[in-house]
Structure formats: C-alpha cells, structure tokens
Amino acid sequence: MTDAQTPDMRAAARELHNAGLCVLPIKADGTKAPAVRSWTPYKVTRSTPAEHDAWFPEGSAAGIAVVYGAVSGGVEMIEFEGTAIEEGLLDDVTEIMAASGLGQEWQAILTGWASESPSGGRHFRVRPDGAPVRGNTKLASRLARPEEYTPEEKQRLAEKPGARVIRVQIETRGEGGYGLVEPSSGTVHATGRPYLHIEGGPDTIPTIAGDVLDAIHEVCRMVDALPVPEAPKTAPRLQPLPDGGMRPGDDFEARADWSEILAGIFKPVTTRGGATYWAWADGQGGVKATTGRGDADRLFVFTTSSDFLPEVPYSKFGAYALLEHGGNHKAAAAELRRRGFGSEPARRRLAPAPAPGGPFSDGSAALDPDTAPEHGHTPPDLQVVPAARPTLDITIEADAIDGVLDLMRTGQLPDLYKRSGGPCWVHQDDSGSPEVKTLGTDNLRAYLADQLSSYTVRVDPKTEIEKEERELLMPKTCGTILGRKDWPLPPLRGIVTSPVVRADGSLLQAPGYDAATGLYLHPRVALRRLRAEVTADSLARAKDIVLHQMLADFPWEKLAHRAHFLGALLTPILRPYFHGPTPMVIVSSTSAGSGKTLLKDIFKYAYGSSDTPWPENDTELRKSITTQLYTTGQPVIVLDNLPNGYTIKSPVLSALLTTETWGDRVLGASSAVSMPNDRLWILTGNGLQTGGDNGRRALWVRLNPNVPDPDQRDGFKVGDLRPWLRANASTVVAALVTMVRAWVAAGAPTVRTRMGDYSEWASMLAGLLDFLGVPGWLTDRADAMRQDSETAEWAAFLIAWRERFGDEIITAGAAGSTLAEHAPRHPKTGELPSANVLGGWLKARDGRFFGDLRIIRVWDSHRCSNRWRVEAHERAGAGQ
Numbered sequence: 001m002t003d004a005q006t007p008d009m010r011a012a013a014r015e016l017h018n019a020g021l022c023v024l025p026i027k028a029d030g031t032k033a034p035a036v037r038s039w040t041p042y043k044v045t046r047s048t049p050a051e052h053d054a055w056f057p058e059g060s061a062a063g064i065a066v067v068y069g070a071v072s073g074g075v076e077m078i079e080f081e082g083t084a085i086e087e088g089l090l091d092d093v094t095e096i097m098a099a100s101g102l103g104q105e106w107q108a109i110l111t112g113w114a115s116e117s118p119s120g121g122r123h124f125r126v127r128p129d130g131a132p133v134r135g136n137t138k139l140a141s142r143l144a145r146p147e148e149y150t151p152e153e154k155q156r157l158a159e160k161p162g163a164r165v166i167r168v169q170i171e172t173r174g175e176g177g178y179g180l181v182e183p184s185s186g187t188v189h190a191t192g193r194p195y196l197h198i199e200g201g202p203d204t205i206p207t208i209a210g211d212v213l214d215a216i217h218e219v220c221r222m223v224d225a226l227p228v229p230e231a232p233k234t235a236p237r238l239q240p241l242p243d244g245g246m247r248p249g250d251d252f253e254a255r256a257d258w259s260e261i262l263a264g265i266f267k268p269v270t271t272r273g274g275a276t277y278w279a280w281a282d283g284q285g286g287v288k289a290t291t292g293r294g295d296a297d298r299l300f301v302f303t304t305s306s307d308f309l310p311e312v313p314y315s316k317f318g319a320y321a322l323l324e325h326g327g328n329h330k331a332a333a334a335e336l337r338r339r340g341f342g343s344e345p346a347r348r349r350l351a352p353a354p355a356p357g358g359p360f361s362d363g364s365a366a367l368d369p370d371t372a373p374e375h376g377h378t379p380p381d382l383q384v385v386p387a388a389r390p391t392l393d394i395t396i397e398a399d400a401i402d403g404v405l406d407l408m409r410t411g412q413l414p415d416l417y418k419r420s421g422g423p424c425w426v427h428q429d430d431s432g433s434p435e436v437k438t439l440g441t442d443n444l445r446a447y448l449a450d451q452l453s454s455y456t457v458r459v460d461p462k463t464e465i466e467k468e469e470r471e472l473l474m475p476k477t478c479g480t481i482l483g484r485k486d487w488p489l490p491p492l493r494g495i496v497t498s499p500v501v502r503a504d505g506s507l508l509q510a511p512g513y514d515a516a517t518g519l520y521l522h523p524r525v526a527l528r529r530l531r532a533e534v535t536a537d538s539l540a541r542a543k544d545i546v547l548h549q550m551l552a553d554f555p556w557e558k559l560a561h562r563a564h565f566l567g568a569l570l571t572p573i574l575r576p577y578f579h580g581p582t583p584m585v586i587v588s589s590t591s592a593g594s595g596k597t598l599l600k601d602i603f604k605y606a607y608g609s610s611d612t613p614w615p616e617n618d619t620e621l622r623k624s625i626t627t628q629l630y631t632t633g634q635p636v637i638v639l640d641n642l643p644n645g646y647t648i649k650s651p652v653l654s655a656l657l658t659t660e661t662w663g664d665r666v667l668g669a670s671s672a673v674s675m676p677n678d679r680l681w682i683l684t685g686n687g688l689q690t691g692g693d694n695g696r697r698a699l700w701v702r703l704n705p706n707v708p709d710p711d712q713r714d715g716f717k718v719g720d721l722r723p724w725l726r727a728n729a730s731t732v733v734a735a736l737v738t739m740v741r742a743w744v745a746a747g748a749p750t751v752r753t754r755m756g757d758y759s760e761w762a763s764m765l766a767g768l769l770d771f772l773g774v775p776g777w778l779t780d781r782a783d784a785m786r787q788d789s790e791t792a793e794w795a796a797f798l799i800a801w802r803e804r805f806g807d808e809i810i811t812a813g814a815a816g817s818t819l820a821e822h823a824p825r826h827p828k829t830g831e832l833p834s835a836n837v838l839g840g841w842l843k844a845r846d847g848r849f850f851g852d853l854r855i856i857r858v859w860d861s862h863r864c865s866n867r868w869r870v871e872a873h874e875r876a877g878a879g880q
Contacts, residue, residue, distance in 0.1 A: 009056035009064055012183055014049065016066060019202030020073040022046040024178055025055035026063030030190040032180060035062050042067050043176055063188030063195075069133045069175035075125055075205060076133045076213075077173040078109065078220070082120035084169040089140070089223050090122060092272050093170075096219050099270035100279055100287035106216060108206040111199050115182055118193035123179060131210025136177040139217060140170040142225035170220045215286045218302040221311070222277060222290045228300075228313050234322070235298065235315035236329055241343070241464050248333045248342035249317035255341070256316045258291050258299065261323070265306065345464045393468075395456045400477050404448065409488035413451055417492035417513070417520075421666065421673045422482055424492060426520050426633065433608050434495045434522040434633030438666075444478040493518030494678050495633030497607045499527065499737045501577040505744050507737075508576070517576055522633060524608040528734035534742040542735035542742075543772060550602065550724075550732060553716040554595050557702040559776035565599060565701045566774055567765040571680050572607050572635040573740045574764065583758050584657055584681045586648070588688040589703035593711030596684045596703060598721050600638055603682070605725040606733050609636040614643075614683075618652040625656055626664040629675040642685030647789050648698075649691030649827075657681070657697040658757050691790040691827075696756055700780060743771045753778060790824075791850055797822045798853040801870045809858050809869045812839035842868055849873065 013023045022042055025035040035055065036042075056062060068075050080090050097106035115123040144153070144165040153165045173179045185194030208216070230237075241247060258276070259268065266278035266289055278289040289301040289308075298313035307322060308314060314322070321332035336342065390412050394400035407413050417424055421438040425447065429435055437443065448454065449472050456471040481487075496519050499509040508514050509530065511521050531538065546566070556562040568585045587596045603609045610632045615621040628637045642648070656662060656677065663674040690698055705713065718724040725732070743749075750767035753759065755778065762778060769777045800822035801815060813835035816823050823832055824841065833841065843866065846857045852873040860867045 008058075009060050009062060009183070010053060010058065012064055012181075013052040013056055016064070016181070016202055017047070017049060017052065019205075021075065021202055022067040022071045023052060024065045024067055026065050026180055026184060026188055028061040028063060028187045030187055032063070032065075032189065034065070034178070039067075039178070042071065043069065044071055046071055061186060061188075063180055063184030065178045065180045065184075067178045068173045069177070074127050074133050076128065077177075077179050078124045078126065078139075078216075079117075079171055079173065079179070080122040080124075081167070081169055081171075082117065083167060084140070085120055085122060087169075089169055092223055093220055095272055096222060096270060096277050096287055097216070099277060100215070100219060101283075102212065102215055102219065102286055105206075105208050105212050109208065109216070112204050112206040113201050114199035116196040116198050117180075118189040118191040118195065122198070123181075125205045126213065127205055127207040128210045128213045129207045131213070133174045134172070135175050136171065136173055137217070138168050138171045139220040140222075140224040140226075141166050141168045143167070143227070166226060169225075170223070172217075219287055221302055222275075222287065222293075222300070225294065227294065228311070230296075230298070230313050230315075233327065234309065234312050234318045235296075236318060236321075241345075245343045245345065245464065247464060248336035249329070251341040251343075252320065252336050253316050256320070258297075258316065261316060261319050262289075262299075265323070345459070345466050389451060389453050391453045391455065393457060394454045394471060394473055394477070397474070397477050397480075400454070400473055401481055404473070404481055405488060407452065413447075413489075415513075416447065416489055418487045418489040419492050419673075420675065421630070423487055423489060426492070426495065426522065428522070432524070433610070434497065434520075435631055436492065436495065436633055437631075439482065441475050441479045441482060444482060445473055445475060448473055448478070490515060491518045492520060494676060495520050495522055495635075496572070496575070497522055497524040497633070497635060498573060498733050499530070500573050500575060501740060501744060503576055505577070505748065507741060519576065520633075524606065525730040525733055528730050530734065530737065530741075534738055534745055538738055539742045542738040545728075545731060545735040546739070547774070549718050550721070552718075554599065555703050555705040555710070557704040558780055560778065560780040561701045561703070561776070563769055563774050563776035564699050564778075564780075566772075567769060567777060568680060568682070568699065568701070569602065569606070570736060570740060570765070570768065571761070573737055574768075575635065575678055575680075578760050578764055579660070580760050581657055581660055581677055581757060582680060582761050583697050583699045583755075584653070584683055584694075585699050585701060586688055586690070587682060587684045587701045587703075589686055589705075591705070591710060592686060593709070594686075594703040594705050595710075596686075599701065599703075600640070600682065600684060601722060601725060602732075603636040603638070603680075605729040606736065607636055608634040609638050609682075610634040611638045611640050613641065614639050614646075614685075618650055621650060621652050622664060625652070625662065626666065626675075629662055629677065629679065630666060630673065635678070636680045636682060638682045638684065640684050642683060642688060644685065645687040645689070646685055647689045647691045648683065648694050649790070650694065651692070654693045654697060657694075689789040695791055697758075739772060740768070743768045746771060793824050794845065795850040795853070797824055798850050798855070798870050802853055802872065805870070807869060807871075809867045811835070811865070811867055812842055815842075815868065839866060842866075 016023050022045075024039055024042060024047065027033050027035045056064070066072060066075070066077075068077055084090065094103075094106060094110070097103050109124045109126050113125045117123060144167045148167065149157070149165060156163055157165065180188065180195055182195040182197045186192060189195075236249060240250075262278065264281055267281050267283070268276050269279045269287060270277050271292075273292075275290050275292045277287045278291065279285065279287050285303075288303045288306070289299060291297060291299050293300065296313070296315075298315060299308070299319050300313060301308040301310055304310050308319070317329075317332065317336075320336075321327055321329045325331040325335065333342075390407055392400065392403045392407070394403070404413075408416070415425055417426070419436070419438070423444065424436050424438045425443075426434055426436055439447065454471055454473055455468045457466050458469055459466050490513060492513075496508070499507055499521070500519070502508055502514075502517055507530075508517060508519060508521060509527065511523055511527070513520050546569075551562060551565070554562070554565075556565075564585070565587075571582060587599055589596050600609065600611075610628055612624050612628060615624050624639075659677055661674050662677045663672060665672045707713070748764075748767070749771060750763045751770055753762040753766045755762035766777050769775075797819065800819050804818060805815075816833065816835055816838045820832060823838065825831065826833060826837075842855055843857065845855050848854055852875060853870050854873070856869050856871050858867045858869060
C-alpha cells in the first residue's frame with residue numbers, strides 16, 4: 001500500500017486478505033457500520049475474495065474495515081483519539097515507554113502499520129506472541145469539557161446532574177472488534193475526511209511478546225485522567241482540627257516525599273508534567289506506578305505484584321499506613337505523632353473525685369501510756385479510701401495491668417495483702433470478728449474502684465481532642481491480675497486479736513499490719529494502757545485478776561487442769577514466739593452445767609473464737625477445718641458440744657494436730673491452698689475420751705463439781721462470769737499480756753518437758769507457769785491411759801495375756817479364745833473379733849507399748865504364719 005490514496009477498494013481488500021486479515025465492507029453513510037446483514041460470522045470466519053468482489057464493485061463508495069482478533073491471525077489495534085494526539089498523550093506515552101525500557105518495542109509498533117483517522121487520531125497494529133488477543137479495552141480516558149458536550153450529552157446532564165461525560169483517549173480493538181482502515185474516505189466517516197496511511201502496512205505488523213504488550217497497556221493506563229473515587233482505606237479523609245491544630249496524617253501529607261515512602265519498593269524513572277512514573281527498585285519490568293496525576297498527589301500502582309491494590313488512589317498517609325502498619329491508620333498516626341508530625345492534641349483532664357467521709361480512729365491511741373482506753377472503741381475500718389487517690393490510665397489493658405502492679409509494689413493500695421490463695425483483704429463480720437477474704441474478680445474490681453481513679457482516654461475523631469473518662473477496670477483485666485503466680489503485696493501470715501510476742505521477744509501491740517511478722521492485729525477489745533516496764537505490783541495484780549478472780553470458782557478436777565487451762569489461755573499471746581503445732585485442748589466434765597461453756601467464753605471475750613459443731617465424719621471435719629483456717633481470723637477454734645461420752649478418734653484430727661501447715665482444696669474452687677496451722681483447737685463435751693493416736697495429742701482440762709445440779713451453784717467471787725467478762729475483757733487481756741511480758745523480761749526461762757511434737761511449746765509453758773507459781777503442768781500423764789479408751793482396753797488385754805501365758809509364743813486364735821473376756825471388742829459392733837481380725841489388730845500394734853507391755857510378732861517359718869508374745873519393759877520389774 002502506498003501513500004497515494006486509491007479508490008480501488010477491491011485491490012485494498014485483496015492486499016488485506018493476502019496479509020491474513022479478515023475484511024468487512026462499511027456503509028458510506030457516516031455511521032461506520034458494516035455493510036452486511038450480520039457481521040457476527042466474520043468474527044470467527046475470514047471473509048473470502050469472492051465476497052470482497054461482491055462487496056466492492058468497481059467505483060464503489062463503501063469503506064473497508066479489518067476484523068481484529070484470532071480471525072485475522074491474532075492482531076490487535078491500539079487507538080489514540082484525535083484529542084489525545086492534540087493534548088500530547090502520544091508523546092507522553094512514548095517518553096514513558098522509553099524510560100521504562102519499552103522504547104524499542106513501542107517504536108516497532110509506531111512504525112509497523114500506522115494510520116491516521118479522519119479526526120486526527122492514530123491507529124497502531126500489533127500481534128501478541130504467546131498470548132491471545134484480548135477484547136476491546138479502554139486504556140485511558142478523561143472527563144469531557146463543557147465545550148465538547150453534544151446536545152444529547154447536555155440533555156442527559158440536565159436530567160442527571162451527577163452524571164459523568166467521558167471521553168476515551170486510548171483504547172484497543174481486539175477480539176470481537178473491528179476498525180476502519182485506509183483508503184476509506186468520503187461519506188464513510190461523518191467528517192467526510194479519509195483514513196490516511198502513515199507508516200508500514202499489513203505486511204509489517206510487529207509481533208510483541210504477550211507480557212511486554214501487557215506492560216505497554218499498563219503504560220497507556222498511566223495517562224488516564226479520569227477521576228477515581230477515593231476510599232478511606234487507601235486515602236483517609238482527614239478534617240481540619242479546631243484552633244489551628246494539625247493531625248499527624250495531614251502534616252505527613254504536606255511534608256513527606258514519595259521517594260522516602262516508596263524507598264526500597266519503587267524508584268522514579270521519569271517525570272512528565274506534574275506526574276512521576278515509578279519502576280521497581282531494581283529497575284526491572286518497566287514502569288509500575290505513578291504519582292502526581294490530577295489535583296491530588298496520589299499513588300496509582302498498575303501491577304498486582306505489590307502490597308497496593310492496582311489502579312486505586314493512595315494518599316501519602318494511606319501508603320505509609322499500609323507499608324509500615326499493615327493498614328492500621330490509628331497505629332500509623334500514633335507513630336507519626338511520636339516522630340513529631342502534627343500538633344499535640346488537647347486533653348480534657350479527669351476531674352478529681354471527692355474524698356469520702358472524715359477521719360477515723362484506729363485505736364492506736366490506747367497504746368499511749370498517757371492515754372486511757374476510750375469507750376466504744378471499734379477495730380479499724382479497712383476499706384477507707386485515701387483523700388488523694390492515685391490515678392491510672394487503663395486505655396491499654398497491658399498498661400492497666402502494669403499500673404495496678406506498680407501501685408501494689410509502691411504501697412499505694414492500702415489494706416491489700418497476699419497469701420497462698422492470692423490477694424486478700426481483712427474485714428470484720430457483724431459480730432466484730434476478723435475474716436480474711438481472698439479476692440475474686442468482682443472483689444478486686446470493686447476494691448480498685450474504691451482505691452484509685454481509673455480512666456480511659458477517648459479521642460474525638462473529628463476534633464482529635466483527648467478526653468479522660470472515668471472507667472472501671474474490665475473484669476477480664478482483674479482476672480488476669482488474679483491469675484498471676486505472685487503479687488507485689490505484703491504477705492498476710494495470720495491475724496491476731498491481742499498483743500502478741502514476736503519471735504525476737506518484742507511486743508506487737510499496734511493495731512493494723514505488722515511488716516516484721518506479716519501479722520495483722522485486729523483487737524477484739526480496746527487495748528489497755530501498757531507501761532514500758534512490768535513491775536512486781538502489776539504482775540501481782542494480773543495474777544490476782546486471772547487466777548483469784550476469773551478462774552477462782554471453777555471445779556477443777558486437779559491442779560493440773562487449772563494449769564492446763566491457763567497455759568492454753570496464754571498460748572495465743574505466745575503463738576508467734578514459738579514454732580510447731582499445739583495439741584488440742586479437751587474441756588470435759590462429769591456432768592452438764594459444770595462450767596465448760598464459761599471456760600470457752602473466756603477465750604471468746606478475750607480473743608474471739610470461732611465455734612463450729614462437731615461434724616458427722618472425717619470428710620466433713622476436713623471441710624470444716626479448711627473453712628475455719630481459710631476464712632476466719634479468730635485465734636481460737638472451738639468444736640463444741642461433742643456427744644456425751646464420745647471417743648475422739650479421727651485420723652484427720654491427728655494430721656491437723658501434728659502439722660504446721662494445712663493444705664486442702666478450697667470449697668467451690670479447683671485450686672489447692674496451704675495455710676499456717678496457727679490456731680488453738682478446743683473440744684468440749686461431757687465424759688469425753690480419746691482413741692488411737694488422738695490421746696497423745698490432747699491437753700486435758702477436766703471439771704468435776706462433785707455436786708448434784710451443778711448449774712445451781714452460786715456465791716462466786718466475780719458473780720456471773722459473762723457480765724463480768726463483758727465489763728472486764730480489756731482488763732483480762734492486759735493481765736494476760738502482763739504475765740507474758742514479765743516472763744519475757746525475766747529471760748523467758750523454760751523447763752525441759754517432753755511431749756512429742758509439742759515439746760517446744762510444752763517446755764515454754766512449763767517455764768512460764770513455773771515463773772507464775774502455777775503448779776500442775778502436765779502432772780496428769782498417769783491419767784492419760786484412763787482417758788484413752790483404746791489404750792486402756794489394750795493395756796488390760798495385755799496384762800491378762802502376760803498373766804496367763806507369760807513369755808509363751810501363741811497364735812492370735814489361742815489368745816482370742818482363751819482371753820475372750822479381756823479381748824478388745826469391735827469398735828462398731830461390740831462383738832469379739834475372729835482369729836483373722838484379731839491377728840490383723842495385733843499386726844497393726846506390733847512393737848507398741850500399752851503401759852509397760854508391748855506386743856511382739858514372731859514369724860513361724862514352718863507354718864508360714866505369725867505368732868505372738870507379750871514383752872514387759874525393764875522398768876516394770878521381774879514381777880511382770
């Protein structure tokens with residue numbers, strides 16, 4: 001085909017056909033429509049020369065077109081509209097192609113087969129290699145200018161003012177499309193002007209690799225000027241702040257440079273007009289992005305291989321948030337503010353909460369030697385909120401947890417302690433007795449609501465003004481704090497209700513928490529004035545109050561029982577001074593009305609006591625022990641009113657009385673706790689006895705009024721004891737403390753006394769009572785067998801055995817049948833044991849002394865069975 005425009009359409013069709021293209025006739029009416037009934041078949045089937053001859057007779061005025069796509073051997077046409085040529089888009093694209101490494105391929109397209117349309121546009125043909133021809137595609141467009149509106153477009157805008165009128169600048173004709181070619185002329189086009197040949201022809205269409213052609217398309221898209229709607233996700237809409245303030249994102253938008261934001265991802269390759277074109281940082285693959293298009297400086301990325309959405313506008317702040325913070329705009333803004341972007345937002349501070357109530361008295365003035373005790377004294381209120389409470393920002397949960405722990409560590413959370421079960425507080429029940437409460441989630445939340453002003457910082461999204469709003473810690477935050485294995489709190493090792501002697505011999509007498517011992521002094525009664533030194537007169541007065549007034553009229557069976565009761569009464573004051581457990585105190589009498597309950601009440605009025613009924617079985621006993629140790633704060637626990645004549649025989653009680661630490665699972669919880677066994681255990685009842693190992697773990701206090709109707713007795717020195725105790729409990733406590741202080745001041749002398757696990761305590765009390773001149777301490781040991789039903793029963797059995805058989809070795813069956821009237825009975829049925837049962841009982845007591853006799857097992861290898869004999873201790877003498 002030559003530059004001369006020929007009207008010979010049949011020859012033009014033959015040339016196009018010979019180049020492998022599918023030809024169509026075009027109407028000569030300016031519509032550019034095919035001059036056939038249906039051109040659809042020609043999308044897949046190439047037209048023939050015969051059809052060409054029929055369509056283009058000599059002198060025909062019809063136009064000619066090429067069907068693009070597979071039917072023409074895989075040809076695509078790239079069209080630049082006349083306005084695009086006028087506005088320099090072809091020059092822009094050509095420059096970008098060269099900068100992106102596509103200049104050689106683009107020049108091949110420009111010079112392969114180029115035509116000029118009647119409107120001044122340019123048509124370029126290309127064959128993709130290794131990829132199919134795509135359908136018709138619009139690559140670049142812009143909004144139409146008002147002077148370009150057609151009457152129809154003006155009418156549409158009048159009907160829909162928000163509609164957009166678009167002018168396509170660059171597009172393709174591909175699979176399923178066609179385009180007019182030279183020498184079409186005359187009325188074929190609405191302008192009446194012809195299609196002109198510029199460069200090359202059908203035989204010189206270049207073949208370009210499919211991926212390269214895709215890159216060429218991307219470059220053409222880069223000059224698209226059609227406004228794209230912005231999304232908050234990629235280009236957040238930031239509103240100006242009041243009072244001239246600036247958001248970090250706005251400041252970053254004004255000050256940041258795209259080169260800094262895109263460093264390591266893209267690098268600029270060329271700038272044309274206000275737009276900059278970017279390629280990969282390594283320079284491979286051509287141009288992939290643009291910035292500076294249009295009025296807003298936005299980033300458009302045209303590849304799907306980056307973190308950015310393709311062909312979506314990104315602001316500088318949106319791009320930074322995506323690359324550095326995964327699209328989290330709040331985190332991005334916070335980091336930018338940290339780096340100095342934006343103005344510091346104003347904050348509305350939290351108003352201070354008013355301090356509740358007025359001052360309170362904790363009773364410590366009663367310890368002043370010059371101050372007399374005040375009437376109506378009550379224990380300290382443990383829940384008072386300080387006038388100036390600390391504040392804590394809990395906006396971020398992790399900071400809230402750290403803040404609470406720091407307040408614990410610095411001692412700013414008063415009356416909060418820890419023990420094995422976790423944080424706890426001390427409070428008093430309705431009767432004034434102290435209780436320990438291990439905190440649950442709601443307890444800790446309520447406590448923190450009282451003790452600190454917690455708040456969250458909320459930011460007004462429009463004004464960015466920060467506002468502190470009062471807020472309680474979330475339950476899950478409190479649960480997380482309680483879920484720790486340790487807390488920076490002072491340890492609570494126990495509660496005492498009277499002054500006590502510390503391990504170093506000093507006196508703990510100030511109410512409240514004592515850091516030296518971990519004890520909390522919660523006085524049961526108003527504390528009397530205590531002189532700096534104990535005089536002989538004050539000691540004599542104390543002994544008179546306790547021994548010759550309060551205890552004078554009790555019908556002690558023996559002096560030992562008065563000494564035992566006084567030793568038990570002094571034990572709570574001495575408890576921190578010694579180590580190890582104490583035995584149970586059994587208060588028993590021959591009949592009701594003897595004064596057991598009054599003895600128990602002395603503990604109640606002086607120290608406070610926790611009364612609990614005797615449980616039905618060992619399982620319930622264990623639960624009761626755990627509950628008392630874990631929740632109550634009284635130093636004395638009374639298991640009251642055991643059945644008449646009851647034999648105390650419990651392995652659970654034996655374990656309790658020999659351990660310093662009691663461990664168990666707390667009721668209603670799955671966690672196990674350990675608690676110090678620092679209480680004095682008292683059991684009361686009539687005609688009580690012990691069995692098993694419990695007898696060795698008992699301190700007996702027996703009353704025997706030796707009169708009928710003992711409750712009718714009268715003429716006591718102090719009158720009715722309970723009213724006297726109510727009026728004089730403070731004096732009684734002061735007297736007991738004075739006795740102990742005098743003994744400590746004298747060097748705390750001890751008298752060595754052996755009592756198994758309780759030897760330290762027994763030796764200490766022996767020395768104290770000896771110092772006070774109170775006789776009888778542990779002089780009733782010979783009566784222990786009489787009080788222990790099991791020991792007495794087995795002692796009698798062994799005596800009869802020894803008398804009948806001497807040193808003879810016999811079988812269990814022989815012993816049971818011969819000594820039936822002396823043999824131990826079954827504890828539940830009262831029946832004689834069988835030979836096998838008696839053998840088992842003997843085996844369990846092998847080597848144990850009952851009195852001066854013990855059972856010895858002898859193995860009979862011939863019969864493969866146990867045989868038995870009774871052996872006397874050397875102190876029993878030859879007569880045994």
